[in-house]
Amino acid sequence: MILNKEGFKFKIFEVESESELIVVCNEKQSAILGLDSESKMKFYFIEFQQQNSERFFGLVNGGHGIEPTVAKIETKGLAIISSDKSVYLVDLNDLHIITQVICESLVYDVLLIQGNSSQILIICELEVRCLSLAGSQIWRYDCDIISEFKLYENHLEIFTDDDNVKISLEDGSLL
Secondary structure (H helix, E strand, O other): OEEEEEEOOEEEEEEOOHHHHHHHHHHHOOEEEOOOOOOOOEEEEEEEEEOOEEEEEEEEEOOOOOOOEEEEEHHHOEEEEEEOOEEEEEEOOOOEEEEEEEOOOOEEEEEEEOOOOOEEEEEEOOEEEEEEOOOOEEEEEEOOOEEEEEEOOOEEEEEEOOOEEEEEOOOOOEO
16 A cells, blocks of 8 residues: 555555455445446545544545545544545544535535534535535535635635636625
8 A cells, every 4th residue: 555645633545456445445344435436547545543443434536636635523523535526524433424415526625614613615626615514515606617726714715717706605605
């Protein structure tokens, strides 16, 4: 296994093949996310440190050049995992998928917004979505291809070929 990326109490390993991923996931008794991917080009194994134990998920990716994103919500025992057009909200305590959000385009990044109520911000190629920690959609903004974005305290600025807009984090309205 090749160590690919490390973050707050998680590690992502890239494995060589789907068969190797299946063997590792069977050994660790872990679920595999993304098995329904249209193309199966990259394979990852994600290890989470949860209290005094380890939790695991396998991940199949289409190899579109965008690496999966992982964010852990330590206080809730949750993790957010994105790959291709999917974002998974998973419970690390009992290893189940709370929800899977399938976006209209590839997911660039997933950000956790802390505030009065924590929210999940999904930046995609053609849209921005804001979700609650329960996985329900709070707001959505559709646009042309996003080339860049900047997150500020109370808004998100997105840049496309034709325009740049500022979106309120509270309700998704344009500022």
